[in-house]
Structures are given as structure tokens and as C-alpha cells.
Amino acid sequence: MRAEELKGHLDALLLAALEDGPRHGYAVIEYLRESTSGRLDLPTGTIYPALHRLEEAGLIAGSWSVVGGRRRRSYRLTESGVRELAGRRAGWREFAAVVEAALEAKPWPSPA
Amino acid sequence: MRAEELKGHLDALLLAALEDGPRHGYAVIEYLRESTSGRLDLPTGTIYPALHRLEEAGLIAGSWSVVGGRRRRSYRLTESGVRELAGRRAGWREFAAVVEAALEAKPWPSPA
DNA sequence: CCCTCATATGTAGTAACGCTACCTATGAGA
DNA sequence: TCTCATAGGTAGCGTTACTACATATGAGGG
Secondary structure (H helix, E strand, O other): OOHHHHOOOHHHHHHHHOOOOOEEHHHHHHHHHHHOOOOOOOOHHHHHHHHHHHHHOOOEEEEEEEEOOEEEEEEEEOHHHHHHHHHHHHHHHHHHHHHHHHHHOOOOOOOO | OOHHHHOOOHHHHHHHHOOOOOEEHHHHHHHHHHHOOOOOOOOHHHHHHHHHHHHHOOOEEEEEEEEOOEEEEEEEEOHHHHHHHHHHHHHHHHHHHHHHHHHHOOOOOOOO
16 A cells, blocks of 8 residues: 555554653664554665654654664654554544545445 | 645546546535434645646546636546546555555463 | 625645655674 | 664655735725
């Protein structure tokens, strides 16, 4: 699946990916791929700028480290990020409900 | 709710709004507002260009008429539009499933 | 008669954001 | 040596919903 239609929802997924502890960008990609059974495979050109945006917004905090000779930037949720994630989750449910209402506002909603 | 987060999904809603018969732009706005209990109130600057796009793409077909002294452009789904709508509905379900998987995937199941 | 509102359609310009394509660098394994 | 997986990054593009504005008619109130 392309992340094209993710517009406006990617941030929520990134925050969720950091909810159970810090991860670096590459690991976030793998996490999202695995947690969606391979259906969501984001390109690095999508992930890294998005993480920078979230850091700039103060929702996540990054720190450099070196593991196995490779430098990593690990991100953790800030307090603000935790609140934002909660709001995003609620926002998603609201959004999904609205789309489903509009999409399925049909006299035959369920198979007889 | 703003349609900002609709990016990539608005077309599906517009096609769905025309599924049970032709409507003109203004009526589409009202339909979407009512079918979502007022939660989705789209500005005309969003609707009209979007309808033009869909017509250009051959998914809907428009025709002018005059009702009560006011000109209207009514749109109906083309065959291509009907197929597109089916695909969009399937696409939505897939998309929603992916987002929910990523949003709710927890390595540590919440049941305490 | 005038003014405002609801109806009805439209455009111009802007901003957001995920994309493609590309670049750099290290460690492991063939 | 060569390629792949790992790890980070940027530049520029295309799409798309937005704000703000413009036009026009009919109905209703003052």
C-alpha cells in the first residue's frame, strides 16, 4: 500500500511506533512493516523528513548513538507527543466513522 | 471536521454521494453534511474543483439544467465511475485496516 | 425598493505532505 | 572485490484540499 493516502495520518502511526519505547528511523520502518503484515512499507524519503517534522514540533526527541559502527538517531515520545498520540487516535476514530457514514449511507448496508 | 485529512479519500465520498442518483454540487455538499450528521461540511472551493477533476477523469458526467431560474450542473456516475467507487470502497477498507493495525499494534497486550 | 440571505457555480493562489530519485557511509558475506 | 542490508539524509515534484474571492438569481423583511 502506498502512503499517499496516508496524508494527515502518518504522524499518528509514527507516534504509535514509538509508544512502547524509543526506536530509530530504520527500525520504525521495519516496525510498521511488521505490525501491518507487510502491507505498509514506507520509503526512507517519507520517514526521515516526517521524523524531523515531529521533532521540530516537539512531539518526539532524538538522540545520536553508535551501534555496530553505524550511527543511529533514536527517538522517544515527549510528554507532548504522548498527548498528541492520544488525540490522534481519537481523531482517527472520528475520521473513520465519518468516512464510513458517508461511504455506506446506503439503504443496503449489510448483506441480507 | 475539516476535509484536510480527507486527502486521497474525498473522491470516494463524492462518488458515493452520486451512487443513488444524480446530484448537483450544492446538493452533494448538503448530502454529505446530512449523511454524516453535520460532521462533514465541505466548502464549495473543495467540492467544485473536485467534481471537475472527476468529470475530466470520466468517472462522472455532468449536464446543465435550470431549476427555479438557477442554473445547475448535475452529475451522474459513469460506468467507469461505478467501477471506481467499488475499488475505492475496497481501498478504504484495506487502508482503514492497515492504519488500525499500526495504531493498535502493541507488543505488550493491554489486558493486565 | 433595497438589503440580506440561501441557493448555485466558479477561479486563483497557497500550503501541506508523501513521493521519487538520488547521495553518503559502514559492516557482513560471497 | 562486489553486493547487500543497515542507517541516515536532501532536493524537487505532484497532488489536493484549503482560503478568499467573484458572479448571479430568487425569496423575504424592512
